[in-house]
Amino acid sequence: MANSRHDDIVWQTAVEWIIRKHESPLDSVAEDELIAWLEKDPVNRAAYEEASHVWRLTGLVPRSDEPE
Template sequence: MDNDSGDDAVWQTALDWLMREHEETLSDADREALHAWLAASSQHRRVFHEAEQLWLLTGLIPSGDERS
């Protein structure tokens, strides 16, 4: 991933969403905002997926079956 200031901002936003999603139950409005952010750009979806994979690989977030 390129690390210019735009990418840094997208990466930080993706991390913020991941942390919020896994530390608390998102409200319906928050979930809609996350989906809107993801739908706004293929870069958003790619970076969010990369961040999620990194967190899974490092054990920072539980896998899907452990979240329930």
Template sequence: MFRVSLKLWKIDEFEDSSGEHQGETVANSEDQDSDQVWHTAVEWVIREHESLSPVEWEELIGWLNMNPAHRKAYDEASRLWLITGLVPPFEPPAED
């Protein structure tokens, strides 16, 4: 079994056409909650691909139904898993 630590960064601040910074300030507790949800979602995706027991499936379904943010993070992590699986591994050119 292996562990993967993935984190997606959302950019909540941007420059408008006048060069002024615009955006929202997100409280640290919200960031930490979001990070924890993302981390849990990634762990569920990894565990799912390693094979879940019936009890674990029930736990996953319960976690997904607990909060819409859980489903969103899980769906994003699943898409990321799929995308990274489609990217061929990098092989450096052979030295002559």
């Protein structure tokens, strides 16, 4: 991702969603908010996917399909 203020905000938002999602299951309202954010801009989805990948690689959070 490029280093711009917008990208920093998008990246931080993606990381915050990943943290929220892995701390506890999202309720239907939060899930709808995440979906809306992901669909709002392809940059959002790309940041979310990249951040999710980085977290899995570093082992900071379990994959959502793995038992806890």
